[in-house]
Amino acid sequence: MNEENQRLRGMLAQVSSSYQALQMHLVALMQAQAQQPHRQAIAPPPRHSSILPSSNNDQEEQQPSNSSTEVGSPRRSPSTGNKDDDPQQQAAPGWLQAAEGRQQQEASMRKARVSVRARSEAPIIADGCQWRKYGQKMAKGNPCPRAYYRCTMANACPVRKQVQRCADDRSILITTYEGTHNHPLPPAAMAMASTTSAAASMLLSGSMPSADANSSSSFLQARAVLPSNGMATISASAPFPTVTLDLTHGPPAAAAATARPQFHHVPPLQPPPPLYNHNQSKFSGLHLSSFSTDGGASSEPPPPIGVGIGGLADTVSAAAAAITADPNFTVALAAAITSIIGGQQQQQQHGDGQANHNNVTSSSNNTATSNNTNSETQ
């Protein structure tokens, strides 16, 4: 574990230095192209994983008073004439290009979906976010309706989720997340958001650049990212690539008895239960031991995340571990860390990558990264 920790530190240092170099390059490019003196010198971080807190300035840029200029939303109205209304964008093609590139990136992130299967009697998983239900439909082949929720923690947050009970097992709640938050999240929400975003990043990193163009080849690429035998599955079926985190393994009784994720010594197991969409091409991914989301009494101390949200902590820990157990997780990890570094640098105004190393390895921030570290040090 120490070796792994050292290795992660090294990778983090590498990511940090790469980010610094990239940021310097971006600043130089923007200064050369835009020549906008009133713009802030520090560029917004690459938004591989925008679920992490972003500065207010960043949000203000993304969310001007005109709500139709929502960044990251594919439903931009062409009739609002934003370019005409915003002389800065008109006069700054460099920024415009950067914004468009970011939109494309976020569009890709929005297309990637992370589905979490968990046993829960509750109608919805308490993941720490505020959601507003905006629709419900009967899906074909499932007697249970599918509910559509939208994140309401920020006006223009593009994140949505679908909640549906499994047709085969009504006790299984399938929650599909789509998009990345563009606002700071409470600690309770950070864990699940980080996990799902990291999973989406991992999927996209294995399927880019043309996840939609050639699903079969991208599927093979994505397949290379994840090892076999496990609970995280990737579906390359149209229209969206989907990562499924299956947190329902094992008999419910046994899971309820243990009620604790076990991140170490996972014996080989039977293939995962069939997913709801049987037409999806899928393969076994990461493995995690069985547990239930019901939480339950446990003599062990609670996990370091999700304080006060009961079984969610187990859910999130397991989901994070399922992803972070992958040795090839570095691509997604880099995306998440980059966001962390970017956010902290904007707050501190003097980015120090080394300080971030300590944060990642010692803090109890509810990120997939910290969960990975926590699982190592346990």
Next chain:
DNA sequence: CGGATTTGACCTGCGC
């Protein structure tokens, strides 16, 4: 009374 939910209508993409 304001915010959240419900639910029928509408839009869009896809297959035939």
Next chain:
DNA sequence: GCGCAGGTCAAATCCG
């Protein structure tokens, strides 16, 4: 072009 299914909108309704 048509029908189907998924997804979204928005008026009506509910609820604290």
